[in-house]
Amino acid sequence: MPANVTREYLLAEDEYREAKTVPEKIKALEKMYSTIPKHKGTEKMRLSIKQRLSKYKDELEKSKVKRGGGPSFSVKKEGAAQVALVGLPNSGKSSILKVLTNANTEVASYPLTTIIPIPGMLDYKDIQIQMVDMPPIIKDISIGKGFGFQLISAIRNADALVIVVDLSKDPVRDMEIILNELYRSGFRINKRRPDVEIKKFSSGGIEISGKEYVSDVNEIKKMLIENKISNALVIIKEKITLEDFLDSLNRNLSYKKAFVLGNKNDLEKSYENLEILRKKYPEFEIIPLSAEKEINIEHVKEKIYEILDIIRVFTKSPGSDPDYPPIAMKRGSTVLDVAREVHKQFYKNFKYSKIWGNSVKYDGQRAGGDHIVEDGDIVEIHIK
Numbered sequence: 001m002p003a004n005v006t007r008e009y010l011l012a013e014d015e016y017r018e019a020k021t022v023p024e025k026i027k028a029l030e031k032m033y034s035t036i037p038k039h040k041g042t043e044k045m046r047l048s049i050k051q052r053l054s055k056y057k058d059e060l061e062k063s064k065v066k067r068g069g070g071p072s073f074s075v076k077k078e079g080a081a082q083v084a085l086v087g088l089p090n091s092g093k094s095s096i097l098k099v100l101t102n103a104n105t106e107v108a109s110y111p112l113t114t115i116i117p118i119p120g121m122l123d124y125k126d127i128q129i130q131m132v133d134m135p136p137i138i139k140d141i142s143i144g145k146g147f148g149f150q151l152i153s154a155i156r157n158a159d160a161l162v163i164v165v166d167l168s169k170d171p172v173r174d175m176e177i178i179l180n181e182l183y184r185s186g187f188r189i190n191k192r193r194p195d196v197e198i199k200k201f202s203s204g205g206i207e208i209s210g211k212e213y214v215s216d217v218n219e220i221k222k223m224l225i226e227n228k229i230s231n232a233l234v235i236i237k238e239k240i241t242l243e244d245f246l247d248s249l250n251r252n253l254s255y256k257k258a259f260v261l262g263n264k265n266d267l268e269k270s271y272e273n274l275e276i277l278r279k280k281y282p283e284f285e286i287i288p289l290s291a292e293k294e295i296n297i298e299h300v301k302e303k304i305y306e307i308l309d310i311i312r313v314f315t316k317s318p319g320s321d322p323d324y325p326p327i328a329m330k331r332g333s334t335v336l337d338v339a340r341e342v343h344k345q346f347y348k349n350f351k352y353s354k355i356w357g358n359s360v361k362y363d364g365q366r367a368g369g370d371h372i373v374e375d376g377d378i379v380e381i382h383i384k
């Protein structure tokens with residue numbers, strides 16, 4: 001025990017020892033983690049707490065699966081992508097769904113109106129995007145409060161998140177609660193999975209390549225053993241913290257892109273609060289709007305489209321105009337991906353394509369299957 005831990009830490013440790021249920025253990029460990037002084041001397045203790053935390057979270061996950069039952073919250077995907085609206089009660093999620101889509105969801109001035117996810121379709125530049133008004137985030141959903149687990153698994157299903165906060169009250173507090181619950185539920189927001197590859201073997205011990213990218217190789221070995229990996233080649237391909245390494249061992253984490261909507265910007269204080277929020281969270285894009293007064297709605301639609309990283313590709317047959325509507329593709333897709341999307345015959349018998357648009361130098365340029373298409377391209381596929 002390092003000498004310089006605080007009384008709060010020791011109290012949290014007592015709580016941990018006395019905790020009887022898994023959620024209690026998790027809460028106490030989180031308290032221990034947050035009260036431990038953050039410096040080099042306590043790094044190992046912090047990691048050991050994290051490890052215990054992920055063990056208990058696994059346990060919770062398993063018990064959840066076993067318990068089953070309860071309403072399922074997942075929404076069947078439709079359209080080019082699914083985007084979840086997440087936020088505290090009363091922030092205006094349902095109102096936002098209403099102005100963005102054709103959905104008929106209930107808006108009410110009392111909290112907790114939306115108890116199941118409500119989908120709606122957003123039409124942007126002829127692409128259909130499914131928006132889902134999620135039940136509210138509240139404190140401790142991550143350890144199963146309310147319908148927490150169902151909500152988390154529904155959010156996992158989405159391709160991207162839109163975080164909704166109320167600019168007229170205390171958006172910084174809203175953000176803290178939302179980000180904390182998302183983190184505890186295994187979400188990593190606007191981050192990539194750490195670039196670590198683990199090749200497991202049946203013997204030979206542990207070999208690590210890329211040692212120069214981490215601060216403590218022994219600690220890495222310990223974490224591997226803790227995770228029951230004793231024979232493996234571990235390839236670390238970028239500079240990462242020990243905590244990142246722990247994340248890379250956890251297959252349950254879900255990496256999502258997100259941006260923030262500051263709703264109710266028609267109300268007093270919203271401008272000042274927006275400035276405060278932006279200062280506090282410079283890493284987030286924060287778009288102000290009013291769902292009620294319909295302010296800035298087009299901009300919001302554009303941002304939703306942007307975060308999904310999709311492009312619109314028009315197909316055409318030789319000698320005729322482009323087909324309508326366009327098809328949505330992931331950015332980085334190739335001509336062959338487009339062919340597959342159109343029909344499997346086009347994919348199987350693909351010969352070459354002709355392209356008009358941003359990805360080529362001149363109109364009607366010939367391109368092979370591995371050519372990467374861009375937003376707005378018109379693609380004519382020729383088959384054998």
Ligand SMILES: Nc1nc2c(ncn2[C@@H]2O[C@H](COP(=O)(O)OP(=O)(O)O)[C@@H](O)[C@H]2O)c(=O)[nH]1
Pocket residue numbers: 087088089090091092093094095096106107108109110111112113114263264265266267289290291292293
């Ligand atoms: N002034 C103002 N009120 C809003 C706005 N958006 C929603 N509200 C109100 O805030 C309350 C909660 O809205 P609702 O959409 O039900 O929030 P949810 O619980 O997050 O789904 C309702 O009384 C809405 O009328 C807005 O942009 N401006």
Ligand SMILES: [Mg+2]
Pocket residue numbers: 093094095106107113114133
């Ligand atoms: Mg609602």
